[in-house]
Amino acid sequence: MATKLGDWMDDRTGWRTHHATIFLRKIPKINWSYTLGSATLFTMFIQIVTGILLTLYYVPEPQQAYASVSYITNELPFGWLIRGLHHWGASAMVLLVVLHMVRVIIYGAYKYPREFTWITGVALLLLTFAFGFTGYLLPWDQRAYWATVVGTQIGEVTPVVGDTLRAVMLGGEEISGLTLTRFYGAHVWVLPSLLLLLVGIHIFLVIRNGITSVPKRGE
Amino acid sequence: MGDDADGPVDEKVGPLGPSIEDESSDDQGVSRRKLLAGSVGIMGGAIAAGIGVPAVFYVAGPSQEQQVAQEWVRLGSVTSVDSAEPTLMKATIERRAGYLTTTEEFSVFVTTENGTDFVALSNVCTHLGCRVRWVEEQSGFFCPCHNAVFNRDGSVATGPPPRPLDSFETKVEDGQIFIKGV
Known part of the structure; x- marks a missing residue:
């Protein structure tokens, strides 16, 4: 029965070929450090699922932001778990994506023909940092507020455009409700759209070009 | 994606991995490939349940709350x-x-x-x-x-x-x- 359904679908989608291309591709003899990319991808899925669940209750508005986060953490059943996974998952994702990059640098995996994979990877690293920065403001507590003050002041020292950059980031001269909504919009719409697009390209290239083997002595 | 063999192939990437057809060793029961695939499936299911079950309670939470403070x-x-x-x-x-x-x-x-x-x-x-x-x-x-x-x-x-x-x-x-x- 299952085979019959599989055949029927395969005839119309060719899914068996795609499945084999993605999951049964041949790889060189490698080590555990090659799992860091997949580990990052996995934490990304955790972040997507828990992030969507958090939006069911979180309100990006100055009067309600902290209260809604507190409600999620302290009153909702398993709210502490969902928020905790998102909180720690964020740190784990930054850590894993950096380790993944370190592995690529050490093994020289950014070289021909994988330069473009590397470029998309760097963009993904920056996107991950942007996720961390925008998400940090959303609980709207003292730590969030002052972290954003510091972060945007770092942006302010950019030559020539610094002042404008900070004002655009904050939606004004000071942190306000406008800052909160634009950070929220960036965190849940802008950045995820870019992330999914780039992850798609990144993984397509990994599959198309294959992965590097561990370099031998003298290479 | 199906024609990855035509893409630029790094010399170092040889067909070193086990081939897909190489499942001849399953006359003693479960093959290594099947065992690993099964383990991954079970772990994935456990993780999905670990988030999914709490998520149901999390989503349904407010419907169980008493809305009027005093009786x-x-x-x-x-x-x-x-x-x-x-x-x-x-x-x-x-x-x-x-x-x-x-x-x-x-x-x-x-x-x-x-x-x-x-x-x-x-x-x-x-x-x-x-x-x-x-x-x-x-x-x-x-x-x-x-x-x-x-x-x-x-x-x-x-x-x-x-x-x-x-x-x-x-x-x-x-x-x-x-x-x-x-």
């Missing part, structure tokens, strides 16, 4: 109830929706025959939710929307309402009237 709501002193005609008494309740608490004003008609037993009736018409008022000449509650009339005990006298006015359980404590179930 018994104080209306006022028993002496303020007129035994001749129903007395409209006002009270406020706190309604909770998550972390937000709103106060809501509402009115109840309180009637008594003997000054000790009290009946509390909602002033909301059971037809379409308009507010009813007591009309002495008709000796009934009159709804201005569709000319419905309720008797003093809340039952429907004339008009479209499908059921009598809602009533609340009452109690008297220290000379104060309380109602339940707002």
